[in-house]
Amino acid sequence: MANRPSRRSRLALLRRAGNAWRRVSPFLGASRGKLLGLGASSVGVGLAEAVLLALIAALAASLSEGRGSVALSLGPLETTASTVTLLWIGFALAVVRGGFQILTAYLPAAMSANAMANLRQQLFEAFTRTSWSVQASERDGHFQALMGGHVSSTSKAIVLLGQAMSALLMFLTLVASAFVLSLPTALVLIVTSALLFVLLQPLSRRLRGHAKALSAENVEYSQGMQEVVRMAEEIQVFGPSQEYRDGFHRRIELVRLPLLRTRFLGKLVPVLYQSVALLLLILALAIVAVVGGDQLASLGAVVLILIRSVSYGQQLQSAVTQMDELVPFMDRLRQSLTHYAEHPKQDGAEPLPPVERLGMDTVSFAYQPGDPVLTEVDFEVAAGEAIGVVGPSGAGKSTLVQLLLRLRDPDEGRLHVNGEDARRFRRAEWNRRVAYVPQTPQLIWGTVSENIRFYRPDIPQEAVEQAARRAHIHDEILALPDGYDTVVGERVSAVSGGQRQRLCLARALAGDPDVLILDEPTSALDVKSEMGVQESLRSLKGEMILFLVAHRMSTLSICNRVMVVVDGRLQAIDAPQRLLESNAFYREAIEITRQQSTI
Numbered sequence: 104m105a106n107r108p109s110r111r112s113r114l115a116l117l118r119r120a121g122n123a124w125r126r127v128s129p130f131l132g133a134s135r136g137k138l139l140g141l142g143a144s145s146v147g148v149g150l151a152e153a154v155l156l157a158l159i160a161a162l163a164a165s166l167s168e169g170r171g172s173v174a175l176s177l178g179p180l181e182t183t184a185s186t187v188t189l190l191w192i193g194f195a196l197a198v199v200r201g202g203f204q205i206l207t208a209y210l211p212a213a214m215s216a217n218a219m220a221n222l223r224q225q226l227f228e229a230f231t232r233t234s235w236s237v238q239a240s241e242r243d244g245h246f247q248a249l250m251g252g253h254v255s256s257t258s259k260a261i262v263l264l265g266q267a268m269s270a271l272l273m274f275l276t277l278v279a280s281a282f283v284l285s286l287p288t289a290l291v292l293i294v295t296s297a298l299l300f301v302l303l304q305p306l307s308r309r310l311r312g313h314a315k316a317l318s319a320e321n322v323e324y325s326q327g328m329q330e331v332v333r334m335a336e337e338i339q340v341f342g343p344s345q346e347y348r349d350g351f352h353r354r355i356e357l358v359r360l361p362l363l364r365t366r367f368l369g370k371l372v373p374v375l376y377q378s379v380a381l382l383l384l385i386l387a388l389a390i391v392a393v394v395g396g397d398q399l400a401s402l403g404a405v406v407l408i409l410i411r412s413v414s415y416g417q418q419l420q421s422a423v424t425q426m427d428e429l430v431p432f433m434d435r436l437r438q439s440l441t442h443y444a445e446h447p448k449q450d451g452a453e454p455l456p457p458v459e460r461l462g463m464d465t466v467s468f469a470y471q472p473g474d475p476v477l478t479e480v481d482f483e484v485a486a487g488e489a490i491g492v493v494g495p496s497g498a499g500k501s502t503l504v505q506l507l508l509r510l511r512d513p514d515e516g517r518l519h520v521n522g523e524d525a526r527r528f529r530r531a532e533w534n535r536r537v538a539y540v541p542q543t544p545q546l547i548w549g550t551v552s553e554n555i556r557f558y559r560p561d562i563p564q565e566a567v568e569q570a571a572r573r574a575h576i577h578d579e580i581l582a583l584p585d586g587y588d589t590v591v592g593e594r595v596s597a598v599s600g601g602q603r604q605r606l607c608l609a610r611a612l613a614g615d616p617d618v619l620i621l622d623e624p625t626s627a628l629d630v631k632s633e634m635g636v637q638e639s640l641r642s643l644k645g646e647m648i649l650f651l652v653a654h655r656m657s658t659l660s661i662c663n664r665v666m667v668v669v670d671g672r673l674q675a676i677d678a679p680q681r682l683l684e685s686n687a688f689y690r691e692a693i694e695i696t697r698q699q700s701t702i
C-alpha cells in the first residue's frame with residue numbers, strides 16, 4: 104500500500120507523455136518524417152556528446168598530470184592515444200555535434216511553421232464546409248480565437264513536442280553511455296529523474312487546471328474583442344458608457360488570474376527542478392564515491408554526464424510542463440474541427456435544371472426541438488412570378504428564406520424544385536441559380552468588380568458590368584474615382600447605403616440566377632435609394648422568380664402574389680388585391696402604410 108502513490112505518480116508521468124503525444128500527433132500531418140529526422144539527430148547529438156565528455160574528462164586528467172598520451176576508457180573500449188590526436192578527434196566530434204544540433208533547432212521550427220499553415224487551412228476548410236446551422240450558432244469571435252491563439256498554441260506545442268523528444272533521446276543516450284562507463288552512475292541518473300518527476304507531479308496537475316481555465320477565458324475574451332470592433336460605430340454613437348467599459352475590464356481581469364497562475368507555475372516547475380536536481384546530484388555523487396570504488400577513475404566523465412543529463416532532464420520537464428499549458432487549447436481546436444466535420448453541408452448529386460417551379464410541401468422547421476418556427480408551410484411559385492413575403496416580426500420570414508436558400512433543411516416536408524426534392528440537386532448549382540441579397544449586405548475589402556464577382560472567377564468583366572446595369576448602379580460606378588477598380592470595403596465610405604444595396608444586388612445578378620431572394624431590400628434606404636432599387640426590381644420582374652421579404656408595403660407593388668406568414672404558418676398566398684379583402688393582417692398593414700404616407 105505504501106508505495107502506491109509513487110507508482111501511480113510514475114504511471115501518471117507515462118500517461119502525461121502519452122496524452123501529450125495523443126493530442127499533438129493528429130496535428131503533425133506531413134511533419135512525421137521530420138520528427139523521425141529530429142529523433143535521429145538527437146541521438147547523434149547525445150552520442151557525440153557522451154564520447155566528447157569522456158574525452159574531455161580524460162584529456163583534463165592527462166593534461167593536469169603533464170602526460171603526453173591519454174589512456175581513454177570507454178566501457179569495454181580501452182585505448183591510449185596522443186593528446187594531439189585526441190584533441191583533433193574532440194574537435195571533429197564538436198563539429199559533428201554542432202551539425203546535429205543545427206538540425207535539432209531547424210526541424211521543430213519547420214514542423215511548427217508547417218503545422219501552423221496546415222492547421223489554418225484545415226480549420227478554414229472545415230468551417231467553410233460545415234453547415235450554416237453550426238456557423239450561425241457560434242458566437243462572434245469564436246472562429247477568430249481558434250484561427251489565432253489556438254492555432255499558434257498548437258504549433259507551439261509541436262515545437263515543444265520536438266524539444267521534449269530531443270531532450271528525452273539525448274537524455275537516454277547519455278544514460279546508455281553512463282551504463283557503459285559506470286553502472287552506479289546510470290542507476291543514479293534513472294532514480295534521480297524518476298524522483299524529480301514524482302515530486303513535481305502535483306504542481307504539474309495544478310498547472311493543467313489553470314491552463315484549462317485560461318483557454319476558456321481566452322475564448323470569451325476574443326469573442327468580446329470581436330464585439331468591440333463589430334459594434335464600434337454604435338458604441339461611438341451611444342458613447343462608451345462606464346457600464347460598457349466595466350464589462351470589458353471585467354473580461355480582461357478574468358484572463359489575468361489564470362494567466363498569472365499558469366505563467367507562474369510554468370516558470371516555477373523548471374526552476375524547482377533545477378534546485379532539486381542539484382541537491383539530488385550531490386547526494387548521488389556521494390553514493391558513487393562510496394559504492395563506485397574502481398569507477399572513480401572515470402569520475403570526471405561521470406560528473407560531466409550527470410550535469411548534462413540534468414540539463415536535458417530539465418529541458419524535458421520544461422517542455423512537458425509547457426505542453427500541459429497548451430493541452431486545453433489543442434483540445435478545443437480538435438473539438439471544433441470534429442464538430443465542424445460532423446455537421447457537413449448536405450449535398451445532392453444531380454445537376455440542377457432551370458428552375459421552372461419552386462415550392463414547399465408541408466414544411467415544418469424548429470431551431471429548438473418542440474418549438475416550431477415554421478409549421479406545415481405549403482406553396483408553389485412559377486418562373487417569372489414576383490412573390491412578396493410579409494408577416495409580423497418573428498413570424499418566421501427569414502427562416503423561410505434560409506430554407507429556400509438551402510442554408511437549413513426542413514425537419515418535415517420538403518423543398519421542391521420542378522416537383523423534385525431540392526436535396527437531390529448539387530448545392531454548387533443551387534448557389535448559382537438561387538441568389539440572395541441580405542437585409543444588411545456586406546462588402547468585402549476589394550474593388551467594385553471584385554465585390555460584384557464575389558470569388559467567382561468564371562464571371563467575365565462584361566457580365567459584371569451587365570449585372571451592374573441591371574441593378575441600376577453602372578453609371579454611379581463609372582462616376583467613382585477609379586470606376587470598377589475603386590476599392591470599397593466595410594469601412595470605406597466610397598459608397599452610400601443605397602449603392603451598397605444595389606452593388607449587392609449586382610453581385611446576386613452576376614451569376615444570372617433563376618431565383619432571386621431579397622430580404623427587406625429597401626428597409627434601410629432613403630426614399631431616393633428605395634426608388635432606385637424598386638426600379639431595378641421592376642425591370643427584373645418576369646425574368647426570374649423573385650421573393651421579396653418586405654416590411655414596407657410599397658416594395659410589394661411589383662408582386663404578383665403575396666405570402667402572409669403569421670406565427671410560422673402560411674396564412675395566405677394570393678394576389679395583393681384579393682388579400683386586401685381576405686386577409687386581416689395584410690389589410691391592416693396596407694392601411695397603416697396609407698396613413699403614414701398621408702402624414
Ligand SMILES: Nc1ncnc2c1ncn2[C@@H]1O[C@H](COP(=O)(O)OP(=O)(O)OP(=O)(O)O)[C@@H](O)[C@H]1O
Pocket residue numbers: 239470471476494495496497498499500501502503
Ligand atoms: N438562429 C436561431 N436560433 C434560434 N431561434 C431563432 C434563430 N433565428 C431565429 N429564431 C427565432 O425564430 C423565430 C422566427 O425568426 P425569423 O427571423 O425567421 O422571423 P422574421 O419573421 O424574419 O422576423 P423579422 O421580421 O423580425 O426579421 C423567432 O422567434 C426567432 O427568435
